[in-house]
Amino acid sequence: MTNSIHEMIRASFKCEDMVKCVLGLKSLDIEAYKALLMHGPQTAEKLGEILNRERSTAYRSLQNLIACGIVYRETRSIESGGYYYEYVAIEPQEMKRMVKKNVDEWYNQMNELIEKMDDKVNALVTRLEDDEAKQK
Numbered sequence: 001m002t003n004s005i006h007e008m009i010r011a012s013f014k015c016e017d018m019v020k021c022v023l024g025l026k027s028l029d030i031e032a033y034k035a036l037l038m039h040g041p042q043t044a045e046k047l048g049e050i051l052n053r054e055r056s057t058a059y060r061s062l063q064n065l066i067a068c069g070i071v072y073r074e075t076r077s078i079e080s081g082g083y084y085y086e087y088v089a090i091e092p093q094e095m096k097r098m099v100k101k102n103v104d105e106w107y108n109q110m111n112e113l114i115e116k117m118d119d120k121v122n123a124l125v126t127r128l129e130d131d132e133a134k135q136k
Helices: 005-010 015-023 027-039 044-051 055-068 092-135
Strands: 071-077 083-089
Touching: 005 015, 015 027, 015 092, 027 044, 027 055, 027 071, 027 083, 044 055, 044 083, 055 071, 055 083
Parallel strands: none
Antiparallel strands: 071 083
């Protein structure tokens, strides 16, 4: 995975790399999301089995996916009493809309910062000119 936008532009990266970057996910998180899409709602324990990982590792990935909004959990009742959680992946098209929205928001924020650069550069130039004038 690349470490900067500059590297991403010049590298051969995949959709998964972009999603990981935009949503702040790890490779295992993407694997967990795909597994939920393929196998349907799962408990953390069952997802761990599918991913061939410990339940606690699957649970951490699920928490990452919930935090970014592409997975949610549903409470299921046990007939004999109690409950358990099943984790559900949102549809890929909805995830795509989320990623696009995040990219659009980031783009707008970066453009605003770029526009403010003129003021910062002008202030710096003025200060340098003032410093030069004082030295003469």
